[in-house]
Amino acid sequence: DVKVTQSSRYLVKRTGEKVFLECVQDMDHENMFWYRQDPGLGLRLIYFSYDVKMKEKGDIPEGYSVSREKKERFSLILESASTNQTSMYLCASGESYEQFFGPGTRLTVL
């Protein structure tokens, strides 16, 4: 069975902290994605990766960076968290037209 896991379901951080959100997939997929979900805005793509160490900006990359050192793991990094980054973060992995989503991390920045 397809599995995408995210390190935390809920996370509370303070403004200015460095935050790591981890995503792991067990399907040997080349492609991995980070989305942000906000009410009334749907899901928006932050970054994606199509191979180890390869990454591309999505639609809203400002304030974020990513790391993909191993094929199964894709990390989203908030270098200095701000209150406007309070949101739900969804990771996905896939091949071709398929994307499988993780359960999401609800991040609150105080």
Add this chain to the structure above:
Amino acid sequence: AQTVTQSQPEMSVQEAETVTLSCTYDTSENNYYLFWYKQPPSRQMILVIRQEAYKQQNATENRFSVNFQKAAKSFSLKISDSQLGDTAMYFCAFMKRNTGTASKLTFGTGTRLQVTL
């Protein structure tokens, strides 16, 4: 750039009835996919149905079917015999058919569906 529009923020339907969720999109591409995803209160995003733009036949998956109108750029989801478990947020999404690097999804803003007794 592609855009996806869902004009119904919330809908309600009684159990066993039929409901249709609307979605329109804008693209200059000719080869693409369209999707409906479901996100129940548990938050796990699940694929409901997929339509390939080059196929004229509307996709169906059990109680879920779509009405794909390519010229009108419309892609609605019909849920028949609604069940309480259908209560969720539904997202319409677009993906350009791609070779090479990863294909990205563009989502609409979602429709919250409540199924009532």
